[in-house]
Amino acid sequence: MRVQQIAVFLENKSGRLAEITATLAANDINIRALSVADTADFGILRLIVNDVEKAKMVLKSNGFTVGITNVIAVEVDDRSGGLASVLKSIEKAHLNVEYMYAFVNKTGENAVLIFRFDEMDKAIAALLKDGFTLLSGEQVCAL
Amino acid sequence: MTTLYWEEEIETLPRVGLESVQLTRLKHLVARVYATVAPYRAKMDAAGVKPADIKTLADLQKLPFTVKDDLRDNYPFGLFTVPMDQVVRVHASSGTTGKPTVVGYTKKDIETWSGVMARALTCAGATSRDMIHNAYGYGLFTGGLGAHYGVERLGATVIPVSGGNTKRQITIMQDFRSSVLLSTPSYALNLADAMAELGVDCKALALRVGIFGAEPWSENMRNEVERKLNIRAVDIYGLSEVMGPGVAMQCLETDRGMHIFEDHFLPEIIDPDTGEVLPPGEKGELVFTTLTKEAFPLIRYRTKDISRLIHEPCACGRTMVRMEKVTGRTDDMLIIRGVNVFPSQVEHVLMGTEGVEPHYQIVVNREGNLDTMAVRVEVSEALFSDEVKTLEKLTRKIQGDIKDMLGVTCKVQLVEPRTIQRSEGKAQRVIDNRKM
Numbered sequence: 001m002r003v004q005q006i007a008v009f010l011e012n013k014s015g016r017l018a019e020i021t022a023t024l025a026a027n028d029i030n031i032r033a034l035s036v037a038d039t040a041d042f043g044i045l046r047l048i049v050n051d052v053e054k055a056k057m058v059l060k061s062n063g064f065t066v067g068i069t070n071v072i073a074v075e076v077d078d079r080s081g082g083l084a085s086v087l088k089s090i091e092k093a094h095l096n097v098e099y100m101y102a103f104v105n106k107t108g109e110n111a112v113l114i115f116r117f118d119e120m121d122k123a124i125a126a127l128l129k130d131g132f133t134l135l136s137g138e139q140v141c142a143l
Numbered sequence: 144m145t146t147l148y149w150e151e152e153i154e155t156l157p158r159v160g161l162e163s164v165q166l167t168r169l170k171h172l173v174a175r176v177y178a179t180v181a182p183y184r185a186k187m188d189a190a191g192v193k194p195a196d197i198k199t200l201a202d203l204q205k206l207p208f209t210v211k212d213d214l215r216d217n218y219p220f221g222l223f224t225v226p227m228d229q230v231v232r233v234h235a236s237s238g239t240t241g242k243p244t245v246v247g248y249t250k251k252d253i254e255t256w257s258g259v260m261a262r263a264l265t266c267a268g269a270t271s272r273d274m275i276h277n278a279y280g281y282g283l284f285t286g287g288l289g290a291h292y293g294v295e296r297l298g299a300t301v302i303p304v305s306g307g308n309t310k311r312q313i314t315i316m317q318d319f320r321s322s323v324l325l326s327t328p329s330y331a332l333n334l335a336d337a338m339a340e341l342g343v344d345c346k347a348l349a350l351r352v353g354i355f356g357a358e359p360w361s362e363n364m365r366n367e368v369e370r371k372l373n374i375r376a377v378d379i380y381g382l383s384e385v386m387g388p389g390v391a392m393q394c395l396e397t398d399r400g401m402h403i404f405e406d407h408f409l410p411e412i413i414d415p416d417t418g419e420v421l422p423p424g425e426k427g428e429l430v431f432t433t434l435t436k437e438a439f440p441l442i443r444y445r446t447k448d449i450s451r452l453i454h455e456p457c458a459c460g461r462t463m464v465r466m467e468k469v470t471g472r473t474d475d476m477l478i479i480r481g482v483n484v485f486p487s488q489v490e491h492v493l494m495g496t497e498g499v500e501p502h503y504q505i506v507v508n509r510e511g512n513l514d515t516m517a518v519r520v521e522v523s524e525a526l527f528s529d530e531v532k533t534l535e536k537l538t539r540k541i542q543g544d545i546k547d548m549l550g551v552t553c554k555v556q557l558v559e560p561r562t563i564q565r566s567e568g569k570a571q572r573v574i575d576n577r578k579m
């Protein structure tokens with residue numbers, strides 16, 4: 001129930017993000033979700049794509065520093081309270097969220113929340129116990 | 144392991160014998176320079192010293208220093224002591240400011256140089272059976288040709304590959320079975336990185352030892368080169384004004400310092416501020432007097448290199464004093480908010496940090512009246528994390544370590560790979576934007 005995510009190191013220079021998305025597009029790699037963590041000095045781009053290994057290879061050969069990490073994708077109804085109920089479950093299990101971001105599926109009915117925890121196994125168990133739907137990588141890309 | 148010597152008798156001569164050779168040569172040198180070179184004579188007259196005043200080796204201290212400006216002032220051939228028809232070769236080193244410094248060699252000088260270079264190669268365990276890959280630049284720079292003639296004197300095979308075209312160098316290394324590498328340490332790392340990228344296994348190469356010089360490098364960088372290329376990395380020292388490569392050389396029996404070939408090059412360590420000769424073993428500026436050079440001898444030449452002399456006997460049996468690895472230069476020393484900073488110290492901290500590659504740059508700026516120092520470090524895959532806090536922790540750690548080691552607050556900037564300029568020769572480690 002883990003989804004592979006690509007992370008890319010970004011210097012805070014204008015145009016780098018556009019360069020990455022253009023590079024991926026040129027290589028027929030679809031970006032399903034994207035988030036940028038920005039600090040004053042650098043940024044980290046996180047991507048969910050349809051072909052992780054190819055994306056890594058393409059970005060590496062274009063001179064980027066790339067890492068692959070596991071995240072959890074939780075599907076919730078896109079109504080108010082969807083996020084709140086997940087967060088409540090996380091809090092109850094005393095889990096520490098490293099970061100999270102969200103995107104809405106194509107029909108606009110459901111939202112997908114991407115989470116990175118320091119204790120992934122514990123998080124998966126807790127969310128499943130509370131009845132949440134966790135998506136696989138293929139499922140996320142198929143949305 | 145039995146030690147190999149090139150000239151065993153002189154290399155292992157008891158100190159008293161060596162010093163008597165040095166004194167004889169020094170007296171002869173001073174008399175000849177005083178008689179033939181007007182600028183030297185003028186300086187000695189101004190200092191009130193005559194050749195006859197040199198009675199012991201300690202009397203060397205009575206003589207005035209020679210500095211780089213003296214070489215520039217007499218550009219190009221003003222300090223040569225022989226007519227030009229006896230000069231068979233010139234080399235020149237480019238200065239960062241103004242004119243280059245030009246050095247000349249007689250036929251005998253070239254023989255002397257080849258001889259000390261052959262000694263140096265033997266110190267690294269090289270023999271006539273070796274295939275020696277000479278990646279020092281050929282041309283006006285002394286590195287390429289200096290090493291080349293030494294290899295030929297040794298009777299080994301020299302591959303005059305020079306700098307650049309890294310892929311071709313790797314192919315040659317594989318096909319010719321290069322066993323000894325001569326290059327700058329930063330180029331050796333370039334080679335190692337290129338091999339990794341091309342999927343070349345360095346363990347399958349014949350390479351056994353690397354002889355590295357021409358730029359300062361830290362012990363950590365030595366470990367890095369040894370690990371990445373699977374070789375023993377030894378230090379060579381030389382500078383074109385004094386001769387070129389082969390002034391001093393590390394032997395295989397020690398990791399501490401290089402034997403100075405003292406029968407040709409007489410070393411002193413001075414306080415760079417006062418010019419006083421420092422007590423044995425203290426750290427200061429290295430000064431050389433060339434005892435045997437004909438065309439372009441130097442008396443008390445200030446190298447601006449920071450080192451110390453190691454007088455303890457070496458396990459290899461050579462009696463020649465060792466100089467510690469050059470830890471910095473009096474002129475590339477940066478003064479940041481009143482604190483002396485050597486790039487080599489920053490490098491030492493970086494190389495001691497897990498996952499940091501030796502690609503870094505120090506950028507100095509002046510904001511208002513305050514100097515600021517930024518250290519740019521390339522983010523390798525080993526360092527990278529998808530979490531901001533991990534990267535911030537890393538920059539804080541490096542900043543803390545630099546503060547501990549140097550006493551200077553700096554800002555560590557993570558940059559994308561390959562954004563720091565790589566040169567095939569010397570790496571540009573410092574960008575000083577201050578207007579002094």
Ligand SMILES: [Zn+2]
Nearest residue numbers: 394457459461
């Ligand atoms: Zn030794």
